[in-house]
Amino acid sequence: MMTYSAPEFLVYPELQSTNTELKNLLAKNKLAEYSVIVTPHQTAGRGQVGNVWESELNKNLTFSLLLRPTFLAPHLQFYISKLVSMAIIETIKQIANIEAKIKWPNDIYINDKKAAGILIENSILGTKLDYSVVGIGLNVNQEIFISDAPNPISLWQLTNEHYNLEKxxxxxxxxxxxxxxxxxxxRLSLINNEYHNSLYRISGYHWFEDNKGKFEACIDHINEMGLLTLVDKEGQKREYAFKELKFVIND
Structure with missing residues (x-):
């Protein structure tokens, strides 16, 4: 049995979205921090800006976690994404001995394929963060992906091993x-350094695409609000918010 001490650990046979269910419960009850909702079958998992997350029944991790970072100023909310991303890649390393990377802002990549996605929905109350609903989908034991998602990968596909989802x-x-x-x-400096060093495509020039077309650039830094700055081959700095930039894969 699981020993993690979540104040509420709710398991549903099936849900459209664990994030949606957790927010529905929050509207009705005051849940404690670290409460978890998990389902073996998420039928309409959501990614960033409406993207859909494919997950076969009983094959992957699909869950949501409640955090209450009231100590954190709203403009620093991207730190939640940083720490969750780093926890996922650390877990993959510990369990499967695989080096994963963080594709800005919060996809987890192994080589050029997506192993996990994160959807964080924050609520601000006054001048403070009230709560964060952290939704995570991690591809674990799924052998075949049938959706039109461009580049999914599972731990099983990489190692040919099945993993205990509860552990x-x-x-x-x-x-x-x-x-x-x-x-x-x-310990913001520690978090920043570890996140930066764990970034996908942190070294060298790579192809990207914005609303003006494709270009080669290297990652310069990501600021505290999560904006990404690239430096192109002409030495010009380019700053992007979420969904303003595409990573060109295998170009």
Whole structure:
């Protein structure tokens, strides 16, 4: 049995979206921090800006976690994405001995394929963050993907091994809690350095695409609000918010 000490650990046979269900419960009840909703079958999982997450029954991790980062100023909310991303890649390394990377802003990539996605929905109350609903989909034991998602990959496809989902979830929640504590004690420089060093395509020039077309550039930095700055081959800096930039794969 799971030993992770979530105040509420709710398992549903099927849900359209764990994030949506957690927010519905929040509207009715005051849930404690670290409450978790998990389902083996998420039928309409959501990604960033309406993207759909494919997940076969009983094959992957699909869950949502409640955090209450009231100590964090709203303009620093991207730190939640940073710490969750780092916890996922640390878990993949521990469980499967695979080096994963963080594709800005919060996809988890192994080589040039997507192993996990994160959807964080924050609520602001006055001048503080009230809560964060952290939705995570991690491809674990799925052998075949049938949707039109461009580049999914599972741990099974990489290692030809099946993984215990309960143990994997417990380890991931423990790693998130550990990373979250670093944020609570204001170790922002440590988080920034680890996130930067874990970025997908952090070294060298790569192809990207914005509304003006494709270009080659290298990653310069990501600021505290999550904006990405690239430097192109002409030495010009280009700054992007979420969904303003596409990573060109295999160009």
């Amino acid at each position: 994997l979830l417990e380890r991931l929640l423990e790693n998130i809690e550990h990373a979250y504590h670093q944020l609570e004690v204001n």
